[in-house]
Amino acid sequence: MAKLEPYKGDYYLWQYVPSLGAAVFFILLFLGATITHFIKLTRSRARFCIPFAIGGIFEVVGYAARGWAHNNTGSIMPYSMQSVFILLGPVLFAASVYMTLGRIIRNTGAEHHALIPIRWLTKTFVMGDVVSFMVQGGAAGLMVSGSSANLGRSIVIVGLLIQVIMFGFFVVTSLVFQIRMQRHPTPGAWDGRVDWRTHLHLLYGVSFLIMVRSIFRVAEYVLGNDGYPLTHEWTLYVFDGSLMWLSMLFWIIWHPGKLSRPDMDLEMTGLRQPGGNM
Structure with missing residues (x-):
C-alpha cells in the first residue's frame, strides 16, 4: 500500500500521497488531446502550432511522473519530473498563442493596426515566453533540493509573474488590434477563409485559462508547503490540469491551422523567404 515517505531525514517532497487514479485519468485526457493536435x-x-503540440507531450510526461510517484513518494526523480513538465507545458502553449496573433494580422493585411510593429510583435512575446520558460525551468531544479527549495520557489514565482504580465500585455495588444479592425476593416478582414474574429476569440479564451492557471501557481508557491494548494491535491487538477486540457480542447475545436501560409512558415525564426514579409 502506498505511503508517504521522507526524501532525506525528515524532509518530505510531498504533503500527500499522489493519486494514481487521477494521474492515469489525466494522462489519458492529455494523450488523446496531444495525438489529435499532432494529427491536425x-x-x-501550421508550424506555429508545434509548440502547442509539444506542450501536450510535457503534460503527458508530467502526469505520468505523478502516477509513478504514487508508490515512490521518497524518490526525487518522479517528483522533479512532474514538477518541471507540468510547470513548463503551458509556457509552450503560450508560444503558439503569441505566434497566432501575428498570423491573424498578416493574413488580414492589417499590419498598420498592430500596437507593436509586426516585425517585432511575435518576437517580443515569444522572447518573453522564452525568458519565462528558462526562469521556471532553472528554478524547478532548485526546488527539489532541500537547501535551495525556498530560493527555487521564489524564482518560479518570478517566472510565473513574467508569464502573467506578458499575457496581460498580449491581451491589450489583441484588443487594440480588434478595435482598430472593427473601426477600419481591411479588405482581408472580409475574407471568410481567415475568420479572424473566431481566431481572436480562441486566443482570448486560451489566454484567460493560462492566466488563471498561472495566478493559481503563483498563489501555490507563495503559500508554501503548508499552504492549502500544496496540501490538497485536488487544487492542482482543478486549477491546472483541467484548465490546460480545456485549452488543448479549444485549440482542437477552433484550430487556427488555416492561417498557415507558405510565405510565413519561418516566422518563429524570423527568417525571410522570397516574396514573404519576414
Whole structure:
C-alpha cells in the first residue's frame, strides 16, 4: 500500500500521497488531446502550432511522473519530473498563442493596426515566453533540493509573474488590434477563409485559462508547503490540469491551422523567404 515517505531525514517532497487514479485519468485526457493536435498539425502544416503540440507531450510526461510517484513518494526523480513538465507545458502553449496573433494580422493585411510593429510583435512575446520558460525551468531544479527549495520557489514565482504580465500585455495588444479592425476593416478582414474574429476569440479564451492557471501557481508557491494548494491535491487538477486540457480542447475545436501560409512558415525564426514579409 502506498505511503508517504521522507526524501532525506525528515524532509518530505510531498504533503500527500499522489493519486494514481487521477494521474492515469489525466494522462489519458492529455494523450488523446496531444495525438489529435499532432494529427491536425500534420494536415495543416501550421508550424506555429508545434509548440502547442509539444506542450501536450510535457503534460503527458508530467502526469505520468505523478502516477509513478504514487508508490515512490521518497524518490526525487518522479517528483522533479512532474514538477518541471507540468510547470513548463503551458509556457509552450503560450508560444503558439503569441505566434497566432501575428498570423491573424498578416493574413488580414492589417499590419498598420498592430500596437507593436509586426516585425517585432511575435518576437517580443515569444522572447518573453522564452525568458519565462528558462526562469521556471532553472528554478524547478532548485526546488527539489532541500537547501535551495525556498530560493527555487521564489524564482518560479518570478517566472510565473513574467508569464502573467506578458499575457496581460498580449491581451491589450489583441484588443487594440480588434478595435482598430472593427473601426477600419481591411479588405482581408472580409475574407471568410481567415475568420479572424473566431481566431481572436480562441486566443482570448486560451489566454484567460493560462492566466488563471498561472495566478493559481503563483498563489501555490507563495503559500508554501503548508499552504492549502500544496496540501490538497485536488487544487492542482482543478486549477491546472483541467484548465490546460480545456485549452488543448479549444485549440482542437477552433484550430487556427488555416492561417498557415507558405510565405510565413519561418516566422518563429524570423527568417525571410522570397516574396514573404519576414
